[in-house]
Amino acid sequence: MRRAPELTPFPVAGSRSSTASWWSRLSPLARDIIVILIVKAIVLTLLWYAFFRAPAAPRMKMDPVRVEQRFLAPLPETPHVIR
Amino acid sequence: MSSADVVDLSRLQFAVTALYHFLFVPLTLGLSWILVIMESVYVMTGKEVYRDMTKFWGKLFGINFAMGITTGITMEFQFGTNWAYFSHYVGDIFGAPLALEGLMAFFLESTFVGLFFFGWDRLGKVGHLLVTFLVALGSNLSALWILIANAWMQNPVGAEFNVDTMRMELTSFADLIFNPIAGPKFVHTLAAGYTAASMFVLGVSSYYLLRLRDPSFAVRSFAVAAGFGLASVLSVIVLGDESGYTTGEVQKVKLATIEAEWETAKPPASFTAFGFPDQAAEKTHFAIKIPYLTGLIATRSVDTPVTGIKELKKEHEVRIRNGMKAYAALQRLKSGDRGAEAKADFDRLKVDLGYGLLLKKYTPMVVDATPEQISAAVNDTIPNVAPIFWSFRIMVGLGLWFLFIFASAFLILARRRLALNRWIMRLALWSIPLPWVAIELGWIVAEYGRQPWTISEVLPTHLSTSSVTVGELLFSLGGFIVFYTALLVVEMYLMLKYIRLGPSSLGTGRYHSEITTGPTTVQGTA
Numbered sequence: 080m081r082r083a084p085e086l087t088p089f090p091v092a093g094s095r096s097s098t099a100s101w102w103s104r105l106s107p108l109a110r111d112i113i114v115i116l117i118v119k120a121i122v123l124t125l126l127w128y129a130f131f132r133a134p135a136a137p138r139m140k141m142d143p144v145r146v147e148q149r150f151l152a153p154l155p156e157t158p159h160v161i162r
Numbered sequence: 163m164s165s166a167d168v169v170d171l172s173r174l175q176f177a178v179t180a181l182y183h184f185l186f187v188p189l190t191l192g193l194s195w196i197l198v199i200m201e202s203v204y205v206m207t208g209k210e211v212y213r214d215m216t217k218f219w220g221k222l223f224g225i226n227f228a229m230g231i232t233t234g235i236t237m238e239f240q241f242g243t244n245w246a247y248f249s250h251y252v253g254d255i256f257g258a259p260l261a262l263e264g265l266m267a268f269f270l271e272s273t274f275v276g277l278f279f280f281g282w283d284r285l286g287k288v289g290h291l292l293v294t295f296l297v298a299l300g301s302n303l304s305a306l307w308i309l310i311a312n313a314w315m316q317n318p319v320g321a322e323f324n325v326d327t328m329r330m331e332l333t334s335f336a337d338l339i340f341n342p343i344a345g346p347k348f349v350h351t352l353a354a355g356y357t358a359a360s361m362f363v364l365g366v367s368s369y370y371l372l373r374l375r376d377p378s379f380a381v382r383s384f385a386v387a388a389g390f391g392l393a394s395v396l397s398v399i400v401l402g403d404e405s406g407y408t409t410g411e412v413q414k415v416k417l418a419t420i421e422a423e424w425e426t427a428k429p430p431a432s433f434t435a436f437g438f439p440d441q442a443a444e445k446t447h448f449a450i451k452i453p454y455l456t457g458l459i460a461t462r463s464v465d466t467p468v469t470g471i472k473e474l475k476k477e478h479e480v481r482i483r484n485g486m487k488a489y490a491a492l493q494r495l496k497s498g499d500r501g502a503e504a505k506a507d508f509d510r511l512k513v514d515l516g517y518g519l520l521l522k523k524y525t526p527m528v529v530d531a532t533p534e535q536i537s538a539a540v541n542d543t544i545p546n547v548a549p550i551f552w553s554f555r556i557m558v559g560l561g562l563w564f565l566f567i568f569a570s571a572f573l574i575l576a577r578r579r580l581a582l583n584r585w586i587m588r589l590a591l592w593s594i595p596l597p598w599v600a601i602e603l604g605w606i607v608a609e610y611g612r613q614p615w616t617i618s619e620v621l622p623t624h625l626s627t628s629s630v631t632v633g634e635l636l637f638s639l640g641g642f643i644v645f646y647t648a649l650l651v652v653e654m655y656l657m658l659k660y661i662r663l664g665p666s667s668l669g670t671g672r673y674h675s676e677i678t679t680g681p682t683t684v685q686g687t688a
Contacts (some may be wrong), residue, residue: 101344108221108660108667112228115652122645123232130638134242135628137433139253146250150519150625151493152526 171635172244172627175642177609179236181602182646186230186653188601191305191352192359192394193223194298197278199386201294205287209497214672215383216294218665219363220278222657227275229653236642237372244635248616248626254331255321255338256311263307271300306348313344316608317412318617323494323512330620343412346404347608353397354604357564358597360391364571365594366661368587371580375674379665381580388571395564402561403459410460410468413618416611418471419547420554421456421498422446426470430457435555439547444472471544478517478543482536487511490529516620517543523624545613553603553610556676560600567593 102110133140204212238260241249249256274296281290314321320337321330332338337439370380410417417423422439423431424446433455437446460468469477486615488511494504520542521528524535531539567589574583612618616626665673 094335094658108225110654111656112224115649116228116231119232119649123235126236126638126641126645130641131243132635134249135246135630136242136249136253139241139249139256140329141246141250143326143328146247147496149247150522151496157296 165627167632168630168635170622171632171639172240172624172630174238175623175635175639176237177242178639179233179240179642179646180609181229181605182650183233183237183299184249184601184605184643185598185650186226186233188355188358188388188417188597189226189362190223190230190301191355192357193219193362194294194301195356196359196363196390197223197294198291198298198587199390200383205291210670210672211379211382212215213666214384214668214670215379217282217668218379219383220294221660221667222366224275224279225254225656227654229649229656231272233428233646233649244628244630245616245626246628248621251621251626252311252315252327252617253319254329255314258332258335259307259311259338263304263311265609266300266304266307271297271304272568274300302352309348309351310339310341310344312608313347314338315342315617316347316612317341323515323620325492325508330617342408346401347407350398350401350405350604353394353401354597354601356394357391357568360387360394360568361564361590361597363387364391364590365592366517368590369661370664372584372587372591373501375533376665379673381575384571384580385540385575388568391564391568392572395561395568398561399565402558405464406459414469415471415474415544415610415654416550416607416677417460418469418474419545419550420607421468422449422547422551423456423470424472426467426473429467430454431463431468432456434551437551439551441544441547471547475540475544479536479540481514481517482520482539484511484514485516486521486529486531487518488513488515489518491528491579513619516615516617516622519612519625520622542614542684545611550611554605557600557603557607560596560603563593564597564600567612586672 105113179354197220200212200219203209203215213390277285277293278290278297281293285293318330319341320332320334322333323329324331359562363383367380367384367387370376371384408415409420419572421431422434422437424444430453432451432453434446435450435452437449439446456468457464457466488508491504491508491511492515495508517539518528520539521531521535523542524538525531567586570583571590574586576578580586614623615621616623660667663675666675669676671677
């Protein structure tokens with residue numbers, strides 16, 4: 080039987096159960112995939128936030144002076160020893 | 163910890179993420195076309211079994227797609243953070259292909275994947291087939307743009323170095339698109355993906371057939387995979403040959419390394435089928451050679467030599483010395499001397515600037531490099547031969563194995579003798595992981611064989627990395643390994659779960675665990 084459309088924009092007691100019933104109507108595979116996608120998005124965001132949120136080359140571009148210093152000026156690190 | 167550790171860890175991190183990412187990609191590329199074939203037969207014949215086949219294999223495609231999607235984005239994270247100088251150098255060239263890849267992947271592919279799964283009851287037969295076709299087209303086209311960008315790293319055409327911006331800038335979009343490396347690389351990679359997906363379908367169908375489960379369903383899936391796989395593996399071999407020819411034309415070092423060709427032999431060069439390359443002694447021990455083969459593949463002629471590693475090193479020494487002059491000319495330009503003479507000097511020598519930059523690994527004073535430093539840089543121009551030599555041979559050997567399996571499966575099926583030849587089903591089942599091994603080895607040949615460059619003959623790898631710390635790299639590498647391994651474990655779990663369920667998972671009431679009647683005979687045996 081079709082449910083009558085909600086008439087109020089505010090959460091009502093039945094809204095949680097309607098989410099639950101939507102979730103229970105999904106196939107087990109669809110539920111698994113939705114959970115995995117959500118976890119994946121969270122993990123990727125965390126990895127990005129922890130290690131990659133301040134790229135040295137935002138939008139694949141750097142200050143040319145910095146590039147010039149790297150390529151043309153002596154490097155600060157100890158050069159490799161020739162064996 | 164030195165800058166060498168940062169370079170090595172950055173390379174390892176990129177290699178790990180790329181190799182993990184490419185565990186998911188081949189199945190998406192190939193299975194999408196197999197779905198198109200199955201659904202086309204359903205539309206043409208109206209037989210429900212082909213609809214079930216499309217739905218069931220589509221379910222496995224969906225698992226792989228969900229696991230694989232966004233696994234490539236971690237490489238884009240690394241571009242700006244770990245490979246900032248590389249990113250800056252290529253930003254102008256990579257912008258268009260990467261943007262187009264994003265459009266193809268996220269708009270065309272993902273949208274139609276949604277319609278594929280949820281449109282069965284909402285779209286007509288032909289409409290749904292069109293959606294399946296667009297899923298396949300979208301996934302394959304998104305690979306095109308990535309491979310165009312990768313081909314440019316192997317053979318940087320249609321771009322010029324800009325002294326003011328200190329980066330490569332695009333001069334011809336057409337040259338970028340029609341890079342001679344790009345075409346064969348694209349089709350070779352796609353065909354390898356089709357082969358992997360065909361082996362997957364062939365192997366899983368064999369699993370059902372060996373257990374006499376759902377034979378009508380399984381034998382049809384087996385037939386589609388055998389035909390598509392045979393065509394695909396033949397394409398892989400033909401395009402691999404074409405790839406070898408283009409490599410011989412523009413990546414002589416990679417070709418010489420693949421062949422462990424130390425000396426420039428009298429043409430046509432022979433192919434070393436087996437041997438133990440010894441980089442220190444510059445020779446291959448216990449070499450077994452097939453006459454003429456390398457010369458014919460790499461030059462398409464009997465009188466063109468394949469340049470050996472020793473001769474290439476002599477050429478590289480000349481280019482490094484020219485690169486030192488180009489470096490000096492660049493320093494003059496950057497110090498404010500924009501006279502005609504300084505510009506002309508740089509323009510004449512800039513093609514070898516990258517070779518001069520190789521010396522930065524050994525001395526900050528490139529223009530004053532000693533003969534020992536030059537000699538060390540010359541040695542660096544040749545990647546480690548043994549891993550490339552062996553990776554290539556194992557890849558080719560596996561390719562020939564796949565040809566044997568698909569040709570045998572096709573012929574046995576055509577003669578309607580499948581039930582009498584259970585060995586081919588066992589071989590197909592146990593060969594399921596092998597295309598992935600071959601594909602990963604192919605990438606190792608392509609990318610490790612490009613060393614010591616990130617952009618061939620333009621930008622050395624050791625200058626491409628950022629000033630990140632070893633700790634950051636180790637932690638992010640650990641994070642990626644845990645992330646990808648978890649995804650892979652979940653993928654394997656879900657795949658095995660739905661493979662075991664088979665078409666019964668569709669809930670049609672027509673298959674294996676849903677029916678009580680005993681197994682029937684395998685079709686195509688009478």
